[in-house]
Amino acid sequence: MAENCPKCKKSINSKDAIIICNSDDCLKKFHRTCVNIDDAMYDLIQKNPMISFNCDECRNQSPKALSAKLHTIEEKVNKVCNGVNQIQGRMYQQYFQFGNQPVNNLDGKKHPQQNNLIVVGNNCNSDRLQVVCDYGRWVQVGKFATNTSEDDIIEHLAEELKINKNLVKCTKLVKNDANLSQLSYCKFKISIPDYRFNELFNEAIWPSGVMVSPFTPRSQLNQNRI
Template structure:
């Protein structure tokens, strides 16, 4: 089905047309209807940085343009944050497998990404991602959440405020009747894999990824 020019409303062919570059518009025009000469038309075809916007889009109110710019900025921020998270995790895995020990400092480039690893200071407030949890047990029922937090803060040299810990017992549970208890634990994503280091846990402690009960029930269906 042939499309019509956004200005003269007549049928338009693939050759000799221009498209409005606005995402909300994308109308097609005869290039002669919008006064685009041969030189400009060739430039638009060859250079993706050169775009065409129709008169309606050019005449939009400042408020409408501001909303569009804000939406674009939000999308770019999401992409930027996603790239940063991926880069951080790749960097951690790179060093986790010992490759860092094989790098000659004299041959290192300035492009190396560095992730801060000092978690002992309260002076600078950093927003951390807590996307994953582990389940840890078996501990004596007298073990408290504070005990776990203090232990990890000492073993990992991490600020205890960055350790999240919850005892996995029912609210009405009688601890005296339990033989052991478990905890779910999380630390910032950029150090999360360190929770699976057996050397930081007492002998006999089991560490595994934490799966919410609701998700377990879904998997059984």
């Protein structure tokens, strides 16, 4: 069944030069001339996939609708980033000793080497088995409102990284005698097991404006100043 151009309301046939709105929720077809696309621009759009056309209706959407679209895009990007992080984690967790190449033995005959595969578990949601994990590195994270607690940070990371909250180590970086009401913000030092540590530098898991950097103990800072 032939479609009608939303502008002129006339049918679109296979011989017409058409332009399609690239908005995901639209994809309406228009006669090229009905939306004032000249020959040069039409050829450019056809040849370059990076150039898109959006109809007037999509361009004039309310800020709320655009915000919803941006949120959907952000969720998709976050899923991709989390998938990449999971793949990277598996790469860090698996160590191969490559073999299977024939080697000469003492008897003068060639014998295949055996592969040894070491796998490190990555199920961080189990409370059934108690495992001792390595916590060799820490990050410093801020700036948070002063009423933010260590439990708030732990719960947030447990949800974002799909990790057991008991594996998240978090300490608020304030002096014991500090008056929180007089502080403008606070920071935390955080660590998770070494085999997932790099995921703490994924900006997608942190709210906008949060700064993440390697944590350096004050004792090391003093040594560097000497």
